[in-house]
Amino acid sequence: MRINSLVYFFIASLMFTATAFSKPQSLVFCYEDKNIAPMFLGDGQNIPTDKPGASIEILQQLDLALPNVAISFVRKPWRRCLNDLEFNRVNAVIASYRKGRENVAVYPVDEQGKLQDNYAVSEFGSCLIGRYKFHKEWETREVFQNKAFTIAIPNGYGLNSALKEEPFFIHNTFSKSKAFELLDKGVVQASVDLCQVDGLKVSSYPYEGNNVKPIYPPYETSHGYLVFSKKFYEENNTLSWEMWEWLSKFESAPVYIKYLQTLK
Known part of the structure; x- marks a missing residue:
């Protein structure tokens, strides 16, 4: 019994040493x-x-x-x-x-x-963003309208399948900040923004005082x-x-x- 205990202790020590020093x-x-x-x-x-x-x-x-x-x-x-x-x-x-x-x-x-x-x-939700006028017009849009809205989309973002059928004229920009700048200046009517993180409403839009807000619920959750x-x-x-x-x-x-x- 004494020998078996020593053998067990020796094996356990080797296993601990291997674990402690393994990369x-x-x-x-x-x-x-x-x-x-x-x-x-x-x-x-x-x-x-x-x-x-x-x-x-x-x-x-x-x-x-x-x-x-x-x-x-x-x-x-x-x-x-x-x-x-x-x-x-x-x-x-x-x-x-x-x-x-x-x-x-x-x-x-x-x-x-x-x-x-x-x-x-x-878990991110993405929303369309725009001013109050865009929100009201978006609610009453008709699918057959051709290029009714101009939207700034950063390169690499694209629009998901649900939005591809919507009446957008897409203005591609190099960056998200440039898309927001065009929206702030009124060059475009809409853009996209991260608007939800794990169900919590958020925004990364940096400009204040121009009433740009997201349209909920998100058009895409990824x-x-x-x-x-x-x-x-x-x-x-x-x-x-x-x-x-x-x-x-x-x-x-x-x-x-x-x-x-x-x-x-």
Whole structure:
């Protein structure tokens, strides 16, 4: 009995030592090299050390909370991030669901393959925004009207399928701030804005005194998921779910709202 106890103690000590000194799993996270507030701030390949953006701050907290993962960050054009994810040159990105992406990325799904929204990093609602006159005209619009409204849309945003059939003349801008500037000056009648975070009403529109407000309910609600490359997930299945579980318990809305308030 004494020998068995010593053997057990020796094995347990070895297991503890191996765990204590094992290296955390490296995870390379790729995100867009453009300023996309409040998720990502700054431009180019540099990773800001101060106020990097809400999504990056959340992942940094995830990194600190889980000792068995070490997250590093790289910035590239969005399509290159997705391409590198497909070919395992990076391990993860934050992405909404698009049909076909499941072929190159692993989303948090149940046994039936249904997306689990409670594991998402973010839940955003997007609204049309405009002045009181636009609100009233929007309520009485008719689908057959051709190009009845001019809307400023930042490059990369686009309009979802529900709005593509609406009578818009689209004015594309390089940035969200430029779209807001055109709306403030009255060059366009409408734009789009993040208007809801986890069910809480918010706004990033910076100009005051011109009565620009969102039209509720949001025309689109989207979820941003931390998704992994297929190879990373296959090799780190337990760790992947551990990260998703942590995100499901983390209150992300206050982080996004904090950044939105500093941008106004």
